Amino acid sequence: EGQIRIENLRKTFDNGEIIACDDVNIKTEGGEFVVLVGPSGCGKTTTLRCIAGLEEPDEGKILVDGEDVTGKKSKDRDLAFVFQSIALFPHMTVRKNMRFGLDMKTDLPKSEKNQRVEEAAETLGIEETLDRKPSALSGGQQQRVSLGRAMVMEPAAFLLDEPFSALDANLRDHMRVEVKKIQRRLDTAMVFVTHDQEEAMTLGDKIVVMDDGYVQQIGTPYDIYNEPKNRFVADFIGSPSPNLIDCTVEETSEGVAFVSDFCTIPATDEQAEAVRERGDETVVYGVRPEYLNIREEGGHFVAQLDVIEPLGDRDAVHISSGGTPLSAVTPQGEVSKDRETVNVQIRTDESWLFDEEGDRIV
Numbered sequence: 001e002g003q004i005r006i007e008n009l010r011k012t013f014d015n016g017e018i019i020a021c022d023d024v025n026i027k028t029e030g031g032e033f034v035v036l037v038g039p040s041g042c043g044k045t046t047t048l049r050c051i052a053g054l055e056e057p058d059e060g061k062i063l064v065d066g067e068d069v070t071g072k073k074s075k076d077r078d079l080a081f082v083f084q085s086i087a088l089f090p091h092m093t094v095r096k097n098m099r100f101g102l103d104m105k106t107d108l109p110k111s112e113k114n115q116r117v118e119e120a121a122e123t124l125g126i127e128e129t130l131d132r133k134p135s136a137l138s139g140g141q142q143q144r145v146s147l148g149r150a151m152v153m154e155p156a157a158f159l160l161d162e163p164f165s166a167l168d169a170n171l172r173d174h175m176r177v178e179v180k181k182i183q184r185r186l187d188t189a190m191v192f193v194t195h196d197q198e199e200a201m202t203l204g205d206k207i208v209v210m211d212d213g214y215v216q217q218i219g220t221p222y223d224i225y226n227e228p229k230n231r232f233v234a235d236f237i238g239s240p241s242p243n244l245i246d247c248t249v250e251e252t253s254e255g256v257a258f259v260s261d262f263c264t265i266p267a268t269d270e271q272a273e274a275v276r277e278r279g280d281e282t283v284v285y286g287v288r289p290e291y292l293n294i295r296e297e298g299g300h301f302v303a304q305l306d307v308i309e310p311l312g313d314r315d316a317v318h319i320s321s322g323g324t325p326l327s328a329v330t331p332q333g334e335v336s337k338d339r340e341t342v343n344v345q346i347r348t349d350e351s352w353l354f355d356e357e358g359d360r361i362v
C-alpha cells in the first residue's frame with residue numbers, strides 16, 4: 001500500500017528567488033514504483049524532502065493514504081527514506097544500525113524488533129554481516145543495510161534519493177533489480193529519485209520527468225519513450241538521444257514536406273493535417289535513432305559516416321549531413337566502419353513534430 005498524492009506543491013528558497021519546484025501534482029496508486037527523474041537541479045530532492053516532511057512547502061498539500069500530512073512532523077508520516085550518502089554509524093554493528101530507527105519506537109517489543117531485522121537481512125541477503133561493523137562491508141552491502149534500516153520500519157512508503165549513485169556500474173545494475181524485487185515482494189509504494197534516465201526506465205511503474213522545477217510529463221516507461229509530450233522529454237529519455245532536425249514546412253506537388261538543410265521528408269497524413277490546420281511555418285522533426293534505417297542506396301538523404309559505437313547487440317552509428325550530427329542504431333556489424341557515406345531512410349510513421357516552444361504537435 002502507500003498511496004501518495006502531491007497537490008500543487010511549490011517550494012522556493014532565498015525569499016522566493018529560487019523556485020525549486022512549482023505546480024507539482026503527482027498521484028500514485030498503492031504499491032506503485034514511482035520514479036522522479038530529471039537533470040541535476042530540477043527539483044527532485046526538494047520534492048522528495050517535502051513529501052518526507054524535511055522541507056515545509058510554500059504551497060500545496062501532501063496526502064499519504066488519503067490523510068493530509070502537510071502539517072505533520074517527519075517522524076509522524078509513516079515514511080522511510082534512503083539517501084544518496086549511506087551514513088551508517090561506524091561504531092555500531094550492522095544489526096544495531098538496522099535496528100536504530102526501531103529502537104526509537106518504545107511501544108514495540110524487543111522480540112518483534114529483532115525479528116524484523118532478521119527478516120529484512122534475509123530478504124536483502126546480508127544475514128552473515130549482521131554482527132560486523134559497516135567498515136567490513138562492501139559498498140553494495142552497506143547500501144543494503146541502509147535499505148534494511150528503512151524496511152524494518154514497515155512504512156506506508158519508501159522515499160529513495162539517488163541511493164545507488166555511489167556504487168559502480170555493475171553493482172548499480174544488480175541493486176536495481178534487487179530493489180525492484182523487494183518492492184514487488186513488500187508491495188509497498190516507493191518514490192525513487194534519480195538523474196539517470198536509464199535507471200528511471202528500468203525501475204519505474206510510473207515515471208515523473210522534471211525540468212527546471214516543473215513536471216514535464218508523467219507516464220509509464222513506454223508512454224514516456226514513445227509519446228514524449230515535448231522536446232525536453234524526447235531529448236532526455238533514451239540513449240543515444242533522438243535526432244531533432246530543424247525544418248521549414250513546405251507545400252510541394254506531393255503534399256506537405258519538412259525541409260531541412262540536408263533533406264526533404266514527406267509528412268504523414270496526420271502530420272500534414274496538423275500543420276495545415278495550425279499553420280506552422282517551422283517545426284522540429286524528431287525521430288529516434290532506431291528509426292533511421294541505413295540502406296545501400298536510395299533513402300531520404302546521404303550522410304557521412306563518422307563513428308560506429310558498439311553497444312553490444314546493436315551499434316550506434318554516428319553520422320552527419322550538412323554539418324548536422326545524427327545517430328542511427330543498427331544490429332551489430334550491419335554497417336561497416338570502412339564506409340564513407342551511408343544512405344538513410346527515415347521511418348516517417350515513427351516520427352514526432354514539435355513546435356517552436358518545444359511542445360509536441362503530433
Ligand code: ADP
Nearest residue numbers: 013014018020039040041042043044045046047
Ligand atoms: P535535484 O535534486 O533535482 O538536483 P534540488 O531539489 O536539490 O534538485 O534543487 C532544486 C533547486 O533548488 C536548485 O536550484 C538548488 O540549488 C535549489 N536548492 C535546493 N535546496 C536549497 C536550499 N536549501 N537553499 C537554497 N537553494 C536550494
Ligand code: MG
Nearest residue numbers: 041044045046
Ligand atoms: Mg538531488
